[in-house]
Amino acid sequence: MLIDELHAELAKQGHPDMRPMHGFVMQAIGTRGTTAVELGRALGVSKQAAGKTVEALERVGYVERTRDTADTRRKIVRLTPYGVDALDRSARIFDDLRAQWAAELGEDRLRALESDLRRMTPANLWRLDTPGWFAGL
Template identity: 80%
Template structure:
């Protein structure tokens, strides 16, 4: 028997839930001293990681061009989240690294996400939230870190 809910509503509700969490995260980050953080910056920071990366590798991981990655790096550099340094193994290459300010933003993001999850557990009930998470694990690939969302959406 067909559902009374149209099929297109499921992806829109999932995306809307994502959007609600991300908007609340960024509002709190702004209150905590990171008003220049944007949703895409989280993907970029995760792709840079603790060891740093090059603009070419960053673009590949994010699924965008080197030029798009470079433009985002420039924006994040101006905001103080990343810095470019020379690669000690190849002085022609530049490595993009997180600054202490960028690391702070990631640490605060993790704590804020924990608080948002706790609020959802309070609203929905811990058991229902855990069941939702379990169900989402059943219908999604095992790896959490699909950082190519910027390229998948087609813009950065």
């Protein structure tokens, strides 16, 4: 429900192609960029699977591939301004939705729910599989 609401609002704000997994991948790419090999490691997938995801994100304009200035044999995947905008809007929308939940449940009750969910989440869970608030960040 929360993720569906977030993506519906994100679509209204100019990002109709954004999917839940895209956000996790784009967070893994980060502000400095990464290679497909490093991205695959961060996501726990093969270089080929990471490459296919990068291709999909590139087609919709969220990322671009450039040559590494330090090593021209390497290609770096970087967020485009459109990709950065999607992540920024996503964070703001999430904060607004969380605030709605806090208004409905009460801040103390929501914090307790978040705490309970963190407690039930395995410590070795793939770190990009949860929103930042869930990981306590």
